[in-house]
Amino acid sequence: MITKEKINALLNEEIIAAKKLFSRPWAHEPLLTANMFQHKRYLGLANSSGEISINSLFLNTSAIELLSNTLRHEICHLIVGVQQNHNSKFKRVASILGVKDNDEFKELTLITSQIKYKYSVVAHMAGGKKVSLGGVHRKTKKYTEYNPKDRRKMTIDGVLIERFEFINN
Ligand SMILES: [Zn+2]
CATH class of the missing domain: 3.30.2010.10 (Metalloproteases ("zincins"), catalytic domain)
Known part of the structure; x- marks a missing residue:
């Protein structure tokens, strides 16, 4: 140690x-x-x-x-x-x-792994599944201004992300 x-x-x-x-x-x-x-x-x-x-x-x-x-x-x-x-x-x-x-x-x-993040980000997928994306220190525009109808929409394994949620840690 x-x-x-x-x-x-x-x-x-x-x-x-x-x-x-x-x-x-x-x-x-x-x-x-x-x-x-x-x-x-x-x-x-x-x-x-x-x-x-x-x-x-x-x-x-x-x-x-x-x-x-x-x-x-x-x-x-x-x-x-x-x-x-x-x-x-x-x-x-x-x-x-x-x-x-x-x-x-x-x-x-x-x-x-010891670093305490302020928020955990959860992606809400089309179809209702939730995927945990890990910790962040700030609510960045990438997530807060996300629009699934925009051409910059994001997917995980081909499934559309509908919105992001921040959970206070
Ligand atoms: Zn250096």
Whole structure:
């Protein structure tokens, strides 16, 4: 299980490994203690003070591989400079450090499943069936202004969706 101590231990391991590959001074010298933060989308953050923050949703999960990948991604920001964002310079360093897309990790569901959505969306199908479409944070126009007579009508397995319903979570 991931604890704050485990995160800091991994952070230090990843910094040592990255320093071997990038021995010249980094844009931001890394701090050796990670900060924790809460967010619905971001897994990690890095700032120009060299501080890496990790989403507290990682705590008490077993998503170690995803955590290492997130730490490595944030380390890349410290190497190239946070102002470079995810540009080509960043991508070059990220590929050398073996950073992958979060979507490549099955462990991602251990994190996303904890995120509490404001609403659940239910599609009411022609014929009376209901299909649950999962959680959303906002009532988007895609659903609220939906018109089944419009040419942009939506279907699931060929069945027309007649309307959407939001259920408060
Ligand atoms: Zn990033």
